[in-house]
Amino acid sequence: MNWKDIPMDKKVYLFELDDVLYPKHDYLLQIYYLFGQFVEFSEAREISKSLTAFMKEKLFSEGEAAVFEAAKKEFKFEQDYSENYERLQVNGHLPLKLLLFNEIKLLFAALLEQGKTIAVLTKGNPALQLNKLKHIDWQGLEKGVKVYFIDELVFRNIDPIPYIASENGCLPEEIIFIEEKLT
Known part of the structure; x- marks a missing residue:
């Protein structure tokens, strides 16, 4: 309309x-960025950039529901970060304003x-x-x-x-x- x-x-x-x-994806992409930074810091391995890019690609190709599990499988997280991921969505402070x-x-x-x-x-x-x-x-x-x-x-x-x-x-x-x- x-x-x-x-x-x-x-x-x-x-x-x-x-x-x-x-656009909802503007929010999600910033959450993915924050999550990538969190995982990189937690595991002391340089994966933030590639993890964020992977999550973005999954969002646009398969949808929001597929993103976390696909990233978990692809990047073989050493621990279950699902709670941290959910917490970031609810409480994360975005680096950029949503327009x-x-x-x-x-x-x-x-x-x-x-x-x-x-x-x-x-x-x-x-x-x-x-x-x-x-x-x-x-x-x-x-x-x-x-x-x-x-x-x-x-x-x-x-x-x-x-x-x-x-x-x-x-x-x-x-x-x-x-x-x-x-x-």
Whole structure:
């Protein structure tokens, strides 16, 4: 969908995080870099560069789910680093900011100009998703942006859209949820 086709008559605009606000692979590639540095330091062998390149290639050829196990097999880690890998994803401090898609910046600016409410409604581990949000370069567009975690709401037996509508003083049909990358 083109960002210019988004209806401007809604009160609340919800956005998924990964591959909607920013390219998810930008986050993952930095985690792979940090993980490569960690393994190199832990095992005192120069593998960071090749490990990071391998993980990047696996991400683009086989997908995110295949990356860690393939790297573990290829580089024969001396110990199980899965916990460290997961911890880096949730708590890692990225060396570079995550950049919003240009279309999102333009849409956010238009929505804010009209006084619309912007929020993030994201699925996945809330701590992991929050870490991603912390590293986005919002360029001043984050003012008043609320964040809701689908997994957290569902765990509490709360239907996300009616809950968000109630919290924002509107009807569910006055909310639009953008779950796909805009063009």
